[in-house]
Amino acid sequence: MGSIDTNDEAYSKPLPTAFTPLDPEDFRKKAHTMVDFIADYYKNIEKYPVLSQVDPGYLRTRLPKAAPYLPESFETILKDIEKDIIPGMTNWLSPNFFAYFPASVSSAAFLGEMLCTGFNSVGFNWLASPAATELEMVVIDWLANMLKLPKSFMFSGTGGGVIHGTTSEAVMCTVVAARDRVLEKIGTENIGKLVVYGSDQTHSFFHKTCTLTGIFPCNVRIIPTTQESNFSMSPVDLRRQVEADVAEGLLPLFVCATLGTTSTTAVDPVSDIAEVASEFDMWVHVDAAYAGSACICPEFRQYLDGVEKVHSLSLSPQKWLLSYLDCCCLWVKEPDLMVKALSTDPEYLRNTKKNGSSSVVEFKDWQIATGRRFRALRLWLIMRSYGVVNLQTHIRSDIQMAKMFEGFLRSDPRFELVVPRTFALVCFRFKPFKDGYDESDLESLNRKLLDRVNSTGRAYMTHTKVGGVYMLRFAVGATLTEESHVRAAWALIKEVACVLLREIL
Amino acid sequence: MGSIDTNDEAYSKPLPTAFTPLDPEDFRKKAHTMVDFIADYYKNIEKYPVLSQVDPGYLRTRLPKAAPYLPESFETILKDIEKDIIPGMTNWLSPNFFAYFPASVSSAAFLGEMLCTGFNSVGFNWLASPAATELEMVVIDWLANMLKLPKSFMFSGTGGGVIHGTTSEAVMCTVVAARDRVLEKIGTENIGKLVVYGSDQTHSFFHKTCTLTGIFPCNVRIIPTTQESNFSMSPVDLRRQVEADVAEGLLPLFVCATLGTTSTTAVDPVSDIAEVASEFDMWVHVDAAYAGSACICPEFRQYLDGVEKVHSLSLSPQKWLLSYLDCCCLWVKEPDLMVKALSTDPEYLRNTKKNGSSSVVEFKDWQIATGRRFRALRLWLIMRSYGVVNLQTHIRSDIQMAKMFEGFLRSDPRFELVVPRTFALVCFRFKPFKDGYDESDLESLNRKLLDRVNSTGRAYMTHTKVGGVYMLRFAVGATLTEESHVRAAWALIKEVACVLLREIL
Structure with missing residues (x-):
């Protein structure tokens, strides 16, 4: 060990004797205070402007340039949250918030999130947190059931699903699964031939996500939509573009249909798009981030018609199913393709005891990162x-x-x-x-x-x-x-x- | 609207009259109960086995196949958490947990996380949540200051940083920034020439992350390490490999040095690696996920020597700075390169009022996804x-x-x-x-x-x-x-x- 830097005045101050950052009784007391703080915030939320009225830089000028050397009291910090943070909040939970797509919440989801945080389980694989893995499989199937998804998307059938943080991540994982399925046949060196398709109403994440995975920016096709079709993607135009690309020697890879576009909640014709895609062996993903939730009502289920023909579907309960951020459910028909593209197997993560069991799903191989939170608790408590x-x-x-x-x-x-x-x-x-x-x-x-x-x-x-x-x-x-x-x-x-x-x- | 599916028995049951999923007083009461539940869990945590003793499939057989049609009581659910969930937990917060790298927590971070959840702000850009953006800039600079990072990594200097969920995401964003900087010069069609470097001790996420971004799997180089060097990467071996690749007509892009490898906490020689990289104009990232936190102590700061020569650095407070999941800080010297690679500008997210202000950072352009949580609160409360x-x-x-x-x-x-x-x-x-x-x-x-x-x-x-x-x-x-x-x-x-x-x- 090196020597302590005695030139720094701060370090010459006396050290506190004991440091117990998770004393259960201290935790209990302060967390109760915070519950009241948040409940009062909800109770009084209409008193705050919905859209924050501060100017850029407002906070950085108010706060110190460096972290304090000595502890500050919880009371001081709470006051500062009132004084410095809340005025800079655009209050997403205000009942007068009609912007973007609102982010919906609920007491049940808050309780689930408290538990998720409280356990702090890092469920990268089954053994690291069996309950986290298995509850996720359960709630993913429950929601699939509510949406009347075919068995081909369910763990109780031949598919499965996973909870990601965001649609971007969900779609990235499916693009990579689709990409590697094709590159395995044609060779990585042909990555420049892969073409992906969305409409001019597909969310901006799509272009970004595809290019993040190495799809050439020039190969991201944007099918124009029109007012006549209420800005939904035309399968005829899609086919025309795909045929033109094939004629150029390119390889159609992936098409993203949207159920409820961000601008106007346009609905792309899933079934017809899937028909076109099928002819060219393309992967079809349905981004139902917002409007998918409506399909739990029988009168809206029609918008998912044709879903049995697609490869993957994502839906964000954080938007309309009361779940708080961040929560995006992804279902895939062929989980093996995703696992193949995303799996890692380092020695330090190997399960000694449970390897080889067919009921073990290792969710680290269904996502970008290794670590993951116990997000399923929120959906379980909501449902x-x-x-x-x-x-x-x-x-x-x-x-x-x-x-x-x-x-x-x-x-x-x-x-x-x-x-x-x-x-x-x-x-x-x-x-x-x-x-x-x-x-x-x-x-x-x-x-x-x-x-x-x-x-x-x-x-x-x-x-x-x-x-x-x-x-x-x-x-x-x-x-x-x-x-x-x-x-x-x-x-x-x-x-x-x-x-x-x-x-x- | 379609008709209600009257064949389904459930739908013929009477509807509850009012549904208020965020009644502040109901929220208050149940959240207080949950605080006590979690405080008791912490108090009694030693009673539970650290490693869960359940067998694969234990939970799926216990739970119903579908979500309930009618609500269940909070008391019932809490009992089921005791009965069905906790036995399936590998208790990461047990004091007898010595596995992987433990995930550290604290009352302060829990309070910060409660607030983050409570506000549910979706801070993709400044206007959507000014406080979230600005507090993140503040705490990122505070932590940089604690680590004595050079000004070139700080917002108060010429760089900046961002809080991601995981190291995988952080490194993916830097690889893409490095990739696009080079592809802009040599053309996307040369993506197959890009080569990245890690050691055989670099975390498994590195290979996965690089190939996710379109780096050819055959171009991910793994420099072997030896017991003699305590499994740290040899700059001599790195240079030899880089030179061989250049001789083959390939283009060295990125090297990941690790401060505290996952297997044995080996420390790669940052300064020497950066010297080699500099000769070949490579991007150097330092993955200090675990051991970076130790560098807040002057006697360990030496392990960051040479950091002034690198392009980016990531550190996960979730590992050793008491922050709970998920929290990974990324600092970059040239944020513009990252923003260029990751920015999107759809009409529906444009700030009417605040555009063009130089103090406005749009964090959606520093990450993969669009949406993001107010993670800075946790670090602020901890510090x-x-x-x-x-x-x-x-x-x-x-x-x-x-x-x-x-x-x-x-x-x-x-x-x-x-x-x-x-x-x-x-x-x-x-x-x-x-x-x-x-x-x-x-x-x-x-x-x-x-x-x-x-x-x-x-x-x-x-x-x-x-x-x-x-x-x-x-x-x-x-x-x-x-x-x-x-x-x-x-x-x-x-x-x-x-x-x-x-x-x-």
């Missing part, structure tokens, strides 16, 4: 605490509120529903005049409307631009949102719109 | 609650206990310290006879010793095999471990060894 019935109620209630907002829009001729509503997102714009306004004027008017609404702190919406049209997105889904909040947001939008109208007239 | 002084005490205390165990081994001639101890891991084997035993006999003897110790449930160790030698790993670092536990583990090992000895004599 058991609420039952399928309440989860269906929850989906229907959000959709009902979105329908109500749609009704408000339709009743006011100054507003336009730009895209038909399918789930709980309403895409609209303010269009007070029939004529005399071009697209760029309308865009500027709606930008102003959005900025002013958001800067009140009383509601938060976001925007998108699809088919050249700038539109506002009103996404119902924050867990605390009730009809009254939707009504208030509509009143606010109208109020701001009236002011804007007076200014331009 | 403030304990101060640098206690974190140093914690590191020194673990090392002191490992030294004590080393002393026990040295005092008993039937045991052999296989590799010198550097941090808090001791690699040893039972070698009761001077002669007449070959390596495979010793391996078999030590396998038996390990299995028997672990199957008592009173301690859990793992093994590795390095340089052909099978050895046991005794890793001190579980937060609740005290000297008495190390003494008890040593007594247990000796006891089991004696029984084994009687059997073979």
